[in-house]
Amino acid sequence: MGERPDWWKASVGRRAGETCLPLAQDDRSRARTKGIKQKSWFQLNNVIEKESRPSSPSSSEASNPGETPNSVIKIRLYPTNPQKILLNKMFGTHRAVYNKLVESSREDCYKLKLSELSQKYRPISQKHSMMNYLPEYHLEVPEEVMYSTYRDFAKALKLSRALFKALKKKDKKTSFLDLRFKSKKDNSSSIEFRARGFKSMDGIVKFTPRYFGFSKNEGYLIKEKMPELQFSVRLQRTRDEKFYLCIPRSKIFEKTTSTRTCAIDPGVRSFITMYDPDGLTLGVDDANEYIFRRCLTIDRLISRRTKETNKRKCYRMQKRLTKCFNRVKAMIADMHNKVSGWLSTNFKQVLLPSFQTSDMTSKQKRISRKTSRAILT
Numbered sequence: 001m002g003e004r005p006d007w008w009k010a011s012v013g014r015r016a017g018e019t020c021l022p023l024a025q026d027d028r029s030r031a032r033t034k035g036i037k038q039k040s041w042f043q044l045n046n047v048i049e050k051e052s053r054p055s056s057p058s059s060s061e062a063s064n065p066g067e068t069p070n071s072v073i074k075i076r077l078y079p080t081n082p083q084k085i086l087l088n089k090m091f092g093t094h095r096a097v098y099n100k101l102v103e104s105s106r107e108d109c110y111k112l113k114l115s116e117l118s119q120k121y122r123p124i125s126q127k128h129s130m131m132n133y134l135p136e137y138h139l140e141v142p143e144e145v146m147y148s149t150y151r152d153f154a155k156a157l158k159l160s161r162a163l164f165k166a167l168k169k170k171d172k173k174t175s176f177l178d179l180r181f182k183s184k185k186d187n188s189s190s191i192e193f194r195a196r197g198f199k200s201m202d203g204i205v206k207f208t209p210r211y212f213g214f215s216k217n218e219g220y221l222i223k224e225k226m227p228e229l230q231f232s233v234r235l236q237r238t239r240d241e242k243f244y245l246c247i248p249r250s251k252i253f254e255k256t257t258s259t260r261t262c263a264i265d266p267g268v269r270s271f272i273t274m275y276d277p278d279g280l281t282l283g284v285d286d287a288n289e290y291i292f293r294r295c296l297t298i299d300r301l302i303s304r305r306t307k308e309t310n311k312r313k314c315y316r317m318q319k320r321l322t323k324c325f326n327r328v329k330a331m332i333a334d335m336h337n338k339v340s341g342w343l344s345t346n347f348k349q350v351l352l353p354s355f356q357t358s359d360m361t362s363k364q365k366r367i368s369r370k371t372s373r374a375i376l377t
Contacts, residue, residue: 069231069248077205077243078221084241090145091237093138094191095182097125097149100133102179109157110176117157118150125150142207148192153179190236190246195229198245205245240322256348263351272339276347287335291328298324 079087105121112120123129125146127139160177167174182189199206205226206219220243227249234246265273273283298321305317343350 067230067250069250070253071249071251073227073247073249074236075222075224075226075245075247077245078223079243083220084243087235087237087243088241090141090191090235091189092184093141094145094149094189095184096134096138097130097146098153099181100124101150101153102181104133106178109179110161114154114157118154122150125153142197144193144197145191151192185239188236188238190234193233193235195232198229198233200226238326240319240326256345258346258348260347261349261351262343262347265353274343284335284339291331294324294328294331298328 101121101124104124105117109117124133127143127146130138130146156179160179164174164176197207200222201219203222204217204219205222222245226245227247229247230250231248233248236244236246238244260276260278262274262276265275301317301321301324305314305321308314308317
């Protein structure tokens, strides 16, 4: 803490306590922005280091979540090529059973109760009676996949009914929403497994009991430590054939000790321009440049794919396009997570005004295509 100037008096000290005047000179602004800069693809600029008023720490209480999961950790699986074929067979059966349930129950799924619906359509997802509805090769996958498929179907039906009731309550003209079929080209799909269905040992994840003829020491390779399984786990497959274990967990989040407040200007040219009463101002300026260059690459690939007549080349271009889209999404999510984590640590209250992007980018507005794309990206 620096020395106070000559003009500092007791009356000025009382006035400073009531307003946002600095109490002393402090160079903590650089330290406060250090965490957000580490291992980031974007840069912070426009940082104004001014005199900062120390915050009065609040009680560091931790919220006790109990037994309810409040966060999810994703662990990537690294299967071999034969193991990928087996996993894809599981997801193929999951899609086939789900689509058969949607197709068979389309006429009366909203008329019957859930118990009557289960009695009528659950045999589609049971091994002893599934041969009457689907080909025989679907019986080669674990039985847990069929049970999970029916649970997902029941959840989707409940959500559709709840949405219909909510729209009706708002006096909106609507009808029951038809359930959508699952497709192999979906961005991601997942299968729920009970916690007892997985076992981790020496960097390997195994299904229990043994499926697919795996030996005792054979399984799916992981490169992270697997936490203790307390809840059901979802096995996720992305469109570019990456597999993840989504593990819910109960995590204790400590309350921030800061009492500061800041405001954020959700601009386009300087993204996340933040204003602090203590004089700290920062923004992210180079993020749009990196993302815009990748969007130009995507545009060129789309143009080449439209003109291409060779199906094999079109398929390869589509795979590359999917990777480019996923890369842009990952960059944006990385920046949002780092900025939000830093804000929650250093500020108790963040003022973020509403930003009506769809209204601003409508055809009636005079905004250039480049700016509209930057807003929506």
